Each structure stands twice: as structure tokens, then as C-alpha cells.
Amino acid sequence: MLSRKITSDSHGQDSSYFLGWEAYEKNSYHEVENPSGIIQMGLAENQLSFDLLESWLAENPEAIGLKRTSGESLFKDLALFQDYHGLSAFKNELVEFMSKIRGNKVKFDANKLVLTAGATSANETLMFCLADPGDAFLLPIPYYPGFDRDLKWRTGVEIVPIKCSSSNGFRITSCALEEAYLQAQDQGLKVKGVLVTNPSNPLGTTLTPDEIDLLIDFAIEKEAHIVSDEIYSGTVFDSPSFVSIAEAIKDRNLESSDVFSRVHIVYSLSKDLGVPGFRVGMIYSNDEQVVSAATKMSSFGLVSSQTQYMFSQLFADKKFTAKYMKENLKRLRKRKEIIVSGLKSAGIKCLKSNACLFVWVDMRNLLSSNSFDAEMELWKRIVYEVGLNVSPGSSCHCSEPGWFRMCFANMSEETLHVALQRLKAFAETLIKSKQQQQFGLSFSRTRSLTRWVFQLASDHDHRETDR
Amino acid sequence: MSFTVSSKQLLSKIATGDGHGENSPYFDGWKAYDNDPFHPTNNSNGVIQMGLAENQLCFDLVQDWILDNPRASICTPEGVDEFRDIAIFQDYHGLPEFREAVAKFMGKVRRDRVTFDPDRIVMSGGATGAHEMVTFCLADPGEAFLVPVPYYPGFDRDLKWRTGIQLIPVHCESANGFKVTRDALEEAYEKTESENIRVKGLLITNPSNPLGTILDRETLRSIVRFINEKSIHLVCDEIYAATVFSQPAFVSISEIIAGDDGIKCNTDLIHIVYSLSKDMGFPGFRVGIVYSYNDAVVNCARKMSSFGLVSSQTQHLIAAMLSDDVFVKRFLAESSRRLGIRHKVFTRGLAQVGISCLKSNAGLFLWMDLHRLLKEQTLEAEMALWKVIIHEVKLNVSPGSSFHCPEPGWFRVCIANMDDHTMEVALKRIRSFVLQKKEPVVVPNKKKCWQDHNLRLSFSARRFDDFLMASPHSPIPHSPLVQART
Numbered sequence: 001m002l003s004r005k006i007t008s009d010s011h012g013q014d015s016s017y018f019l020g021w022e023a024y025e026k027n028s029y030h031e032v033e034n035p036s037g038i039i040q041m042g043l044a045e046n047q048l049s050f051d052l053l054e055s056w057l058a059e060n061p062e063a064i065g066l067k068r069t070s071g072e073s074l075f076k077d078l079a080l081f082q083d084y085h086g087l088s089a090f091k092n093e094l095v096e097f098m099s100k101i102r103g104n105k106v107k108f109d110a111n112k113l114v115l116t117a118g119a120t121s122a123n124e125t126l127m128f129c130l131a132d133p134g135d136a137f138l139l140p141i142p143y144y145p146g147f148d149r150d151l152k153w154r155t156g157v158e159i160v161p162i163k164c165s166s167s168n169g170f171r172i173t174s175c176a177l178e179e180a181y182l183q184a185q186d187q188g189l190k191v192k193g194v195l196v197t198n199p200s201n202p203l204g205t206t207l208t209p210d211e212i213d214l215l216i217d218f219a220i221e222k223e224a225h226i227v228s229d230e231i232y233s234g235t236v237f238d239s240p241s242f243v244s245i246a247e248a249i250k251d252r253n254l255e256s257s258d259v260f261s262r263v264h265i266v267y268s269l270s271k272d273l274g275v276p277g278f279r280v281g282m283i284y285s286n287d288e289q290v291v292s293a294a295t296k297m298s299s300f301g302l303v304s305s306q307t308q309y310m311f312s313q314l315f316a317d318k319k320f321t322a323k324y325m326k327e328n329l330k331r332l333r334k335r336k337e338i339i340v341s342g343l344k345s346a347g348i349k350c351l352k353s354n355a356c357l358f359v360w361v362d363m364r365n366l367l368s369s370n371s372f373d374a375e376m377e378l379w380k381r382i383v384y385e386v387g388l389n390v391s392p393g394s395s396c397h398c399s400e401p402g403w404f405r406m407c408f409a410n411m412s413e414e415t416l417h418v419a420l421q422r423l424k425a426f427a428e429t430l431i432k433s434k435q436q437q438q439f440g441l442s443f444s445r446t447r448s449l450t451r452w453v454f455q456l457a458s459d460h461d462h463r464e465t466d467r
Numbered sequence: 468m469s470f471t472v473s474s475k476q477l478l479s480k481i482a483t484g485d486g487h488g489e490n491s492p493y494f495d496g497w498k499a500y501d502n503d504p505f506h507p508t509n510n511s512n513g514v515i516q517m518g519l520a521e522n523q524l525c526f527d528l529v530q531d532w533i534l535d536n537p538r539a540s541i542c543t544p545e546g547v548d549e550f551r552d553i554a555i556f557q558d559y560h561g562l563p564e565f566r567e568a569v570a571k572f573m574g575k576v577r578r579d580r581v582t583f584d585p586d587r588i589v590m591s592g593g594a595t596g597a598h599e600m601v602t603f604c605l606a607d608p609g610e611a612f613l614v615p616v617p618y619y620p621g622f623d624r625d626l627k628w629r630t631g632i633q634l635i636p637v638h639c640e641s642a643n644g645f646k647v648t649r650d651a652l653e654e655a656y657e658k659t660e661s662e663n664i665r666v667k668g669l670l671i672t673n674p675s676n677p678l679g680t681i682l683d684r685e686t687l688r689s690i691v692r693f694i695n696e697k698s699i700h701l702v703c704d705e706i707y708a709a710t711v712f713s714q715p716a717f718v719s720i721s722e723i724i725a726g727d728d729g730i731k732c733n734t735d736l737i738h739i740v741y742s743l744s745k746d747m748g749f750p751g752f753r754v755g756i757v758y759s760y761n762d763a764v765v766n767c768a769r770k771m772s773s774f775g776l777v778s779s780q781t782q783h784l785i786a787a788m789l790s791d792d793v794f795v796k797r798f799l800a801e802s803s804r805r806l807g808i809r810h811k812v813f814t815r816g817l818a819q820v821g822i823s824c825l826k827s828n829a830g831l832f833l834w835m836d837l838h839r840l841l842k843e844q845t846l847e848a849e850m851a852l853w854k855v856i857i858h859e860v861k862l863n864v865s866p867g868s869s870f871h872c873p874e875p876g877w878f879r880v881c882i883a884n885m886d887d888h889t890m891e892v893a894l895k896r897i898r899s900f901v902l903q904k905k906e907p908v909v910v911p912n913k914k915k916c917w918q919d920h921n922l923r924l925s926f927s928a929r930r931f932d933d934f935l936m937a938s939p940h941s942p943i944p945h946s947p948l949v950q951a952r953t
Contacts, residue, residue: 001698001700001735002604002605002761002763002764002767003603003604003605003606003607004607005603005604005607005767006604006763006764006766006767045555047551047555050550050551050554053550053554054547054548054550054551057541057542057547057550058544058547060542061542061543061544063542064533064540064542064543073526073530075526075529075530075533076523076526076530078751079526079529079748079749079750079751079752080521080523080748080750080751081750081751082593082744082750082751082753117592117753117774117775117776118557118773118776120773120774121592121773121774121775124774128479128481128482128629129478129479129481129482130477130478130479130482131479132476132479132480132481133608135479149770149773150773150774153771154603154629154771154774223477225477262477270557274554274555275554275555276554276555276556276557277553277554277555277556277557277778277779277780278554278778278779278780279557279776279777279778279779287478289478289482289483290478290482293478293481293482293483293487294482296487296489296624297487297628297629299592299593299595299596299624299625300592300595300596300599300625300629300774300775301592301596301753301774301775302592302593302753303753303778304751304752304753304777304778304780304781305751305752305753306751306752306778306780306781306784307778307780307781310542310780
């Protein structure tokens with residue numbers, strides 16, 4: 001009676017990823033009211049710079065759009081404005097902002113920008129435009145769990161993983177790319193393109209120029225699309241600096257070649273500005289037809305006009321925007337340093353990262369065995385015993401057990417310290433008990449050795465007598 | 468177009484096809500308007516937009532409320548302390564106060580004869596997003612929905628484009644006021660099923676776009692019986708629910724299934740689409756709602772709503788506004804009143820020059836009958852007349868054919884998206900257009916020429932004399948040219 005989309009669970013929401021959330025919801029940490037509750041470290045939000053936005057708004061009340069400077073009311077125009085081309089003042093500001101994030105090394109054209117209800121909608125819309133049901137996109141693993149829903153659910157598109165491993169810092173290799181392509185072919189799937197998140201979720205790293213070159217070569221050779229989800233581009237707080245796909249294409253002088261029109265960027269204000277509730281996403285494409293089709297499709301999820309207006313005002317204040325970007329990065333870097341050193345003192349390492357709102361934590365040494373079952377077992381202990389909702393690597397389709405994503409920008413500094421203390425206490429206990437286990441093992445090994453040695457010694461005595 | 472050796476399709480079929488529906492002639496009038504938009508002082512000869520069903524009559528009330536309630540906005544000094552919590556909030560359940568306020572408002576619009584459960588309220592990107600989302604939940608590619616004609620052209624995109632379903636028209640005719648009959652439903656259903664296409668549901672818009680009429684209780688009951696017997700879904704688009712300005716009173720599907728009517732219904736089949744774009748006049752804010760009586764649909768739609776959530780900034784504003792009972796009561800009453808006046812002025816103005824409209828009591832438009840002005844009763848003649856109206860009379864109205872109307876000569880004319888002055892100008896233009904064709908014209912016995920832009924009125928000489936007597940100031944509606952439609 002209902003569609004197959006309801007009756008299947010391809011929305012991906014029954015994954016373990018969400019069970020931690022439910023636990024959190026039932027028992028949320030509060031420093032005063034529930035200090036033993038679960039701390040949310042599974043939500044990649046940026047809560048570090050709201051004060052800057054709030055004070056700007058307090059000083060700029062006309063951002064609500066009630067009155068133009070001339071005193072005329074703007075409210076009605078905004079309330080009526082549903083043109084899917086979007087408010088041009090807003091789009092003009094956005095392309096300038098996107099350019100600034102990329103150190104002004106590339107310029108963007110507002111006519112190639114399509115506004116969507118969040119990056120969630122942008123990614124789905126791109127799939128609807130670039131692929132037919134049954135076609136495939138290659139994605140490096142680990143990847144953001146939401147892609148299973150956003151890219152596949154209603155579009156019928158398949159994801160084929162590009163295997164990345166910790167042995168080289170989860171970098172994309174040409175071998176892995178080729179292997180994924182062949183695997184797709186074996187499954188009878190037409191590969192329409194590759195989708196990467198750069199900077200990466202969940203790794204927190206920016207793609208190297210080599211990796212980007214690989215992708216471009218691949219796209220040229222296979223006549224494939226590149227979708228670069230650059231939603232975290234404004235969170236690159238450390239070197240190496242961020243290289244956007246747009247910049248790489250330009251540097252290789254490919255702007256007049258075919259591949260240029262197969263490069264598409266997804267962006268959003270949800271991470272850089274920390275405003276996921278406002279649903280401001282966008283697609284930037286060099287293909288006119290994609291822009292045209294995506295613009296029409298954006299009817300299914302336009303950005304509220306009052307939100308467009310508010311941000312067009314905010315971004316127009318260049319001094320504020322520059323100050324915000326600088327301060328935001330500073331605060332993110334500091335937070336990251338706190339979590340990395342906190343983990344280190346607990347004997348826990350993470351992947352060296354330079355961006356995003358989380359770290360990719362290596363807890364392989366805390367697993368009872370090198371298996372995903374052990375990872376789930378560890379994860380449940382972290383959620384229920386330690387009281388931290390972190391994301392297990394398996395939810396991100398990581399091919400190796402023992403990795404966890406931990407967010408650091410969605411809580412106060414005090415809360416982060418509480419979380420780190422808890423984790424340290426847990427890790428120390430776990431390591432100690434593991435050592436004891438191993439000691440117990442070696443102790444019992446020593447005992448049997450002694451018996452054996454005793455045995456040998458007595459045999460030896462016999463032989464001596466025979467000579 | 469490149470002539471590369473590879474014929475590989477780089478983009479999807481959806482992206483390269485026509486399913487977005489924008490190549491329909493519906494949009495030509497818009498283009499004419501965009502190129503030459505009317506402005507009372509800067510461009511008084513421009514094209515007047517009468518193709519856009521917007522409600523612009525009550526903005527003053529809303530603006531006053533916003534000025535009086537600065538806390539409702541996160542951008543004011545009074546409201547900015549909520550900025551952080553609102554900016555972060557992306558839970559697809561929506562702000563609880565938003566859902567409660569919308570549920571309450573929906574009840575008030577239906578004169579509190581039914582209550583709505585806030586937990587069944589699911590957000591979407593406008594009614595546009597709501598329709599697509601519901602379709603994704605209820606049907607698989609290739610399956611079909613029945614929809615009575617004439618219907619809103621956007622449905623072709625919203626229900627079919629990315630979902631892959633089909634829309635099958637249910638025949639309705641002017642002879643009985645375009646009522647939806649059981650026979651027509653049966654016929655459409657049987658025909659579709661006989662072609663091995665599975666019918667999943669029926670979509671009705673009540674009040675109707677483009678007719679401006681409401682479905683009476685008996686028709687609604689008959690529809691409910693039909694869908695129950697066939698075990699197919701019923702999607703009711705009630706987007707114009709608060710635009711009813713005179714009797715008969717609006718009856719929502721929620722009332723029919725409430726059980727008082729003695730109608731047994733499997734409520735798992737019933738779904739309502741709603742929005743604030745028409746009742747409140749806020750299309751820019753993208754507030755779409757899916758209200759389903761089916762738990763599985765609510766759950767699934769809620770997950771899908773991730774693709775088109777309402778901006779939390781907007782949720783916050785709407786929650787405050789619609790919780791204000793005094794404001795809501797006043798707004799609904801005043802909006803109805805102003806729509807009623809607008810409707811009366813227009814219908815009278817048209818009647819004075821012998822143009823009749825379908826008798827209606829809702830919506831933001833009139834369903835105007837110009838079949839007498841057609842050279843011949845064909846689609847081509849309708850399009851020819853339409854082009855004249857756009858380019859010579861300079862009014863962007865919508866031809867009935869864009870609504871899949873099976874009878875030529877009907878036009879939808881929007882009347883709530885302009886101020887009084889513009890309305891007067893529009894009426895004046897219509898009047899002079901109709902009256903200027905003085906010579907009685909006998910329709911020439913020549914080959915059909917649909918490209919002929921010269922309009923030939925098919926009035927007989929006698930009728931035209933009557934016509935001359937009906938001066939703009941004479942009382943209506945006793946002219947023989949004015950026919951009351953049911």
C-alpha cells in the first residue's frame with residue numbers, strides 16, 4: 001500500500017549511529033542538572049562563535065528586513081519572494097565569501113550558484129541531475145553516514161566505496177580508485193562520478209594536491225563527474241592549506257576542457273557559521289544544464305527568503321565577515337589542541353588533522369579483538385559506561401575497526417574537559433585490565449614453563465648417568 | 468551540442484528531460500510580464516500580473532504584529548538571545564512550539580470543528596515539497612495518481628518529475644460546475660487499471676485551484692467511499708482553506724473522517740497537504756506541511772523532510788505569530804472580508820461587460836468564461852485569444868489548457884495579488900478590450916488559422932446591441948450575456 005521507500009530501510013536511520021543519539025536524548029549531560037549524563041560528541045556542530053553573530057545582529061536590527069533604510073517596508077517583498085533563482089544580493093555575497101575562504105585564489109560566478117535547503121538537499125539534487133537509478137558514485141571510505149540517505153534513498157543511485165586505510169593516513173590511492181571502478185563494473189553499475197568531502201568528514205583532513213590530481217585524472221579518463229562537498233572549507237585552522245577542486249582545475253589550466261563542466265561543488269553555512277537550523281545549502285556547477293535543472297529542483301527545498309535576506313546583510317559587512325572567519329578558525333584550532341592533548345594524556349592517538357569540527361580517534365589498542373564486534377562492544381561501553389556519544393567508525397563505513405569520530409566544537413570548554421577526564425579514566429582502567437590480563441596470561445605461561453623446564457631437567461639427568 | 472564520438476549520457480534523464488514542465492505555454496505569459504512589468508507610475512502600460520495566485524491583501528496586519536512583537540524575530544535586540552538555540556536547531560521533528568501553533572491554526576481555519584495533533588505535523592519545502600514527499604511515500608515509479616481536471620499545472624512537476632509516477636485526469640465538465648462525480652472517478656480508475664497501471668491514490672485540491680470552489684459534503688463523502696472501496700490513498704491539498712470568503716462553508720476532509728458523518732474510513736489512506744503560502748501570503752518563507760493519518764507515512768515523511776526543512780528562523784517567527792489567538796482570529800476574519808470584497812468588485816466589473824465567471828467562494832482568483840469570445844471552440848483558438856490578452860490587453864492571465872481543462876475558453880485570473888488601483892486598471896483594460904470590437908462579425912467560412920492574432924468576436928448582431936446597453940455603470944446581472952454558473 002505504501003511505496004518501497006517506506007517499507008525498506010534505505011533511509012539508513014536504523015544504523016547504530018543513531019542508537020547513540022537515542023541514548024543521549026534519554027540522558028543528556030547538563031553541567032548542573034545532570035552532570036552524570038551522556039555528553040554529545042557525535043554531532044558535528046560549530047557552537048564556538050555564536051557570540052560574534054549575536055552581537056552583530058544586536059547592532060544591525062535591520063537584518064530582520066522590516067524596514068529598508070528609507071523606511072519602506074521590506075517585509076512584504078520578502079514574504080512574497082519565492083523565485084528559485086534566489087535573492088541576488090545574497091548569492092553575490094555568497095560567491096564572494098566562498099572565494100575568500102579559498103584565499104581569493106578562485107572567483108565564483110553567482111549565476112552558477114543554486115540555493116538549496118541545506119547540503120542534504122544539495123547532494124540529493126546533484127544525484128538526481130547527474131545519475132539515473134542504478135548508476136553509481138564512488139566514495140572514499142570512511143564517509144559521512146548521511147550520504148547513504150542523501151545520495152541513494154530516493155534517487156536509486158548506488159555508492160561504491162573507495163577503500164582507504166590507516167596505513168597511509170586514509171589517503172586515496174590510484175590503486176584503490178581503479179579497484180572501486182572495477183568493482184562497480186563487476187556489479188553491473190555505471191559509474192557516473194566520484195564524490196569526496198574536502199575537508200573530510202570524518203577524518204578532519206584536507207585532500208592533498210596529489211589526491212586531487214588523481215581525481216581529476218580519473219574524471220578525465222572515465223568521463224566522470226567530480227562532486228566536491230566542501231562544507232567544511234571554512235574550518236581549515238591549520239596547515240596544509242585548503243585546496244578546493246576549483247583551484248586545482250584552474251591551476252591545471254583545465255577551465256576550457258570538458259572536465260570543467262563535470263566539476264560540481266556543494267557548500268552550506270551549517271558548519272562554518274554554525275547555523276544548521278537555517279537550512280542554507282548550495283550547489284555550484286560549471287554545467288549550465290545542471291544549474292538549470294538543479295534550480296528548478298530547488299523548488300522542492302528553497303531557502304527561506306527571510307534567512308537569505310539576513311545573511312545578505314551579514315556578509316555585506318566585510319569587516320565583520322573577515323573578523324568572524326579569523327576568530328572562528330582561532331577558536332577551532334584551540335579546541336582541537338585541547339582534545340588532542342587530552343586524548344594523548346589518556347594514551348589515545350588521533351589522525352593528524354587540520355580542519356573540521358571533530359577528530360578521528362584511534363582506539364584500536366582498546367579493542368578486545370581486531371573486529372567490528374569488538375568495536376561495537378567498545379562503543380557501547382563508551383556510550384553507556386563512560387557517557388560519551390561518539391560515532392563508531394563502522395557507521396562511517398570504515399574498513400578497519402577501532403576508529404571513532406569525536407566532535408569538539410559543540411560544547412563548552414568545561415564540558416570538553418569533563419569528557420576528556422572521563423575518557424582518560426576509562427582508558428586507563430581498560431589498559432590496566434588488559435595489561436593484567438596479559439600478565440595473567442604470561443604468569444600462567446611462566447608456571448607451565450617452569451613445569452616443563454623441570455621435566456626437561458629431570459630427563460637430562462637420566463641421560464647423564466648413561467654415559 | 469558537442470559532436471563527440473561518445474554518445475554517453477553525462478547527465479540524468481530527469482535533468483535532461485522535460486519533466487520540470489517549464490516548457491509549457493503557462494510560462495510564456497510570465498516571460499511577457501517579466502519583460503514588461505506593470506508599474507503604476509514607472510510603467511503604466513506594462514503587463515499586469517494576473518497569473519500569480521498570491522495573497523497580498525493583509526500584509527499590513529502582519530507587519531503591525533511583527534513590529535509589536537520584536538521577540539518573535541531572532542534578529543532584533545529583544546529576540547537575539549534566542550539566536551543560538553534557533554540557529555542550531557535542525558531536528559526534523561521541528562520546533563515543538565511551531566508544530567503546536569500550526570496544528571492550532573489549522574483547527575481555527577476549520578472553525579475548530581476538528582483538532583489536529585502536533586505530532587502528525589511534518590515540515591516540507593512549501594506545498595511543492597510536501598506533494599513530492601507524499602508521492603515518494605505512497606507510490607513507486609510507474610504507478611499512478613488520479614487527479615480531477617482542471618488542476619494546478621505545478622502538479623505535473625511536483626508529483627511526477629523525480630518520482631516517476633503518472634497523473635491520470637478525472638474528467639469534469641462545466642455543465643455541472645466541474646463537480647467531481649463518482650462516475651468520472653470510476654471511469655478514470657478502470658481505464659488506468661485496464662492498461663496495467665496501478666492506481667495508488669487520488670489527489671484533490673479543496674478549495675479548488677483553479678476553480679475557486681469548495682467540494683460539498685456529499686461529494687467529499689462520495690470520494691471517501693470511493694477510495695475506501697478501491698483501497699487507494701486520498702491526498703487533499705487544503706492550501707486555500709482560509710481563503711473561503713462566503714457561503715457555503717469549507718468542509719475539510721478531516722471533518723468527514725472524524726466519524727460524525729457516519730462514514731467508515733480507513734484513515735491510513737488519508738493525507739493532507741497544507742502551507743502558509745496562500746492563507747497567510749508567505750510563499751517566500753517556504754512553510755509546507757504534510758499531515759497524515761498514517762503513522763508509517765508520518766515516520767517516513769519526517770525522515771524525508773530533511774530534504775526540505777523549514778528554516779528554524781521561520782519556524783520561530785511563525786510559532787509566535789500563530790500562537791497569538793487574538794491576532795489569528797482578527798487576521799482570518801479580515802482576510803476573508805477583504806477577499807470577499809475583491810471578488811465582488813471583480814466579478815461585477817466583468818459582468819458589466821458580459822463576462823461571466825464560475826460561481827466561486829474561495830481562492831485568490833476567478834475562473835473566467837471567455838468561450839464566447841473564441842473564434843471556434845478549440846484549444847488553438849483559446850491560445851490565440853490568450854496571446855491577444857497578454858500582448859494587446861496586457862494582462863498575464865492563465866489559459867485553461869495549462870490547467871488541463873478539457874473545454875476551451877476558460878481562464879484563471881488572479882485578483883488578490885495587487886492593490887486597488889492596479890485592480891481598477893486591469894478591469895478598465897478588460898472592459899475596453901471587450902467593448903472596442905464594435906462591428907458585429909460573422910465568423911468567416913475560412914480554414915482554421917490558429918496563428919491569426921486578430922480576434923474575431925463570434926457575437927451575433929442582436930446580442931451585441933444588448934451588450935452596448937450594459938454600460939460599465941449599469942447594475943448587474945440582468946444582461947442576457949451574464950450566465951450564472953453553478
